[in-house]
Amino acid sequence: MVPVVGHQAPEVEKAIRAQFPEAALRFALQKxxxxxxxxxxxxxxxxxxxxxxxxxxxxxxxxxxxxxxxxxxxxxxxxxxxxxxxxxxxxxxxxxxxxxxxxxxxxxxxxxxxxxxxxxxxxxxxxxxxxxxxxxxxxxxxxxxxxxxxxxxxxxxxxxxxxxxxxxxxxxADATETAGVNDRVELAARARVMQQRINERHMRAGVTLQDPATTFIDEDVTVGADTELGPLVTLAAGTVVGRNVTIGQGSVLTASFVADGTAIKPYSVFEEAKVGERCIIGPFSRLRPGTELAEEVHLGNFVETKKAVIGKGSKANHLAYLGDAKIGSKVNVGAGTITCNYDGVNKHLTELGDGVFIGSDTQLVAPVSVGDGAYVGAGTTVTKNVPPGSLAVSRSPQVNKEGWVARKKERQG
Incomplete structure (x- = not known):
């Protein structure tokens, strides 16, 4: 392929090479x-x-x-x-x-x-x-x-x-097919036609689009039959979605893989993530690059993962950050749990074994591991490895001062 470039030739050549990195290109310059x-x-x-x-x-x-x-x-x-x-x-x-x-x-x-x-x-x-x-x-x-x-x-x-x-x-040829692009208005018009073509192809192959006019699917995306996409869903950059998947309104999946039978609730965002079969994700979940979920994982509202490998049947249903983590199967992560993976210079790994129970509002200060079947009490800051089958608790003792409120009000007049 020989693209002929002229005005702003270096910028145009750079853009073409970025779009077609594997193409055999020989550029020609029209001075x-x-x-x-x-x-x-x-x-x-x-x-x-x-x-x-x-x-x-x-x-x-x-x-x-x-x-x-x-x-x-x-x-x-x-x-x-x-x-x-x-x-x-x-x-x-x-x-x-x-x-x-x-x-x-x-x-x-x-x-x-x-x-x-x-x-x-x-x-x-x-x-x-x-x-x-x-x-x-x-x-x-x-x-x-x-x-x-x-x-x-x-x-x-x-x-x-x-x-x-x-x-x-x-x-x-049809006039629509040969129409050029001279400004951003025409570019948007051509993009609408292209998106309509792509969406129709998927619908004819057995994919349900609740609102085709607001569904955005890249040309290189694959979607399995009997999958359903809600309004305002975006599937980009070679994303692969299996069969019988539901993707809720406003979700954005980029360069990700979703296996059969998974349910993605509204406004979830995936970036270079791999999701196994029959998972339940969202709403408002964010899966960042390096996330790999086995089968039947549940990640709920406002859960964020990054470089997290999570085993079969594990759950983090509310308000958690799991970064640089290796999590076994059947693990329960309570609301408000975070992996403290960054020490200001380097990122460190948190490991949770099979069957671990993490109580709410827990901080896991990496590098740290929690062994199989161990429990971590709510409000604990874990700074040392927890042996298998153990209970880790690090909260301060609770003190109740009876009559304190009345004395405070008396001092304040």
């Missing part, structure tokens, strides 16, 4: 913006050793489908000419180059500004997408001259040159 033919001619050096068909298209047609390009290739092969193109029929063709025909055959394209009144009445327009034999392309580009009102080198001149050598095949 001066002198028209579309000049832009394509800038790529000749990058393709000097290539012999075959060259697909030319604009960089701002995000709705173009693979099926359309395959149809273009088929038409080109059947026509056996040096060039084939994609056309589109518009109700209002203002601003678009017109595809002109004689006896039904494509003869040339004339840009809107250069059209006669009769030519402007033509509604078949150039979509700017071509398939050209390289043996014809570079030779023809060298012959193009700026004989137009704008003084630019028009790629559309290739069509008339090709028509003199053989038939110019064409296919018709």
């Amino acid at each position: 001066e913006q002198r028209g579309t033919a000049d832009a394509v001619r800038s790529a000749e050096g990058a393709l000097k050793d290539f012999s075959g068909r060259v697909l030319i298209l604009y960089g701002d047609v995000p709705l173009l489908r693979r099926e359309t390009l395959e149809a273009l290739v088929a038409a080109h092969e059947a026509g056996k000419g040096p060039l084939s193109l994609v056309a589109t029929t518009l109700e209002d063709p203002t601003g678009y180059g017109r595809v002109l025909r004689e006896g039904g055959k494509v003869t040339r394209i004339v840009e809107h500004k250069d059209c006669t009144p009769a030519q402007r009445a033509v509604r078949e327009c150039n979509a700017g997408i071509y398939l050209v034999e390289s043996s014809f392309l570079w030779r023809a580009l060298a012959e193009i001259r700026p004989q137009n009102a704008q003084g630019e080198y028009y790629l559309t001149d290739l069509v008339e040159m090709a028509a003199r050598q053989g038939p110019v095949a064409s296919i018709d």
Whole structure:
């Protein structure tokens, strides 16, 4: 692939490489913006050793489908000419180059500004997408001259040159599919169409979207059948969701994996998290990178995890922070529990064995471990390892001062 860049070339090249990190890219620089033919001619050096068909298209047609390009290739092969193109029929063709025909055959394209009144009445327009034999392309580009009102080198001149050598095949594409992007309003409009396509594909595959208009699913996301997504759900960056999953309103899942049968309640946020089967998460839970949950884990409202590996059937149902933690199976973490994992310089690990019970408002000061089956009393600050089967309590003794309130009021008058 040879992207032709010009204005703000370094920034554009950087953005393209970031979007397609594994693509084989050869960038070509159009030093001066002198028209579309000049832009394509800038790529000749990058393709000097290539012999075959060259697909030319604009960089701002995000709705173009693979099926359309395959149809273009088929038409080109059947026509056996040096060039084939994609056309589109518009109700209002203002601003678009017109595809002109004689006896039904494509003869040339004339840009809107250069059209006669009769030519402007033509509604078949150039979509700017071509398939050209390289043996014809570079030779023809060298012959193009700026004989137009704008003084630019028009790629559309290739069509008339090709028509003199053989038939110019064409296919018709939907106007929505070939629409470009010139500003942020048009970008938003194209994004809506793309999202509608993606959402419809998932719904036809058996996924329920309660409100498709507010559901945002990236192209590379996978969702299993019989999964249900609430309004305002976002699934991004290659997230994989299994079958029979429910994801509540306002939840955002990024680069995460969710296994079959899990229920995610509203307004939960996942980032690079892995969630096992039949878990119950949320509402208002946050799973940060490195979170790995086994089957049947429950994380409730306002629970945050980070680099936490949690075993089967463990629960933290209320108001907890579990960071840099390794938690066994059947563990109960009480409300208000936190792992104190950062000492100001380094992060440290907290380990909880199988069947551990952590009382409410507990602070686990890492590095620390609690052995299998141990209990930690509510309000405890754990600074030492707790042996298996033990009870750890570190709260201060309670003192009741009878009559204290009355004496206080008496002193205050």
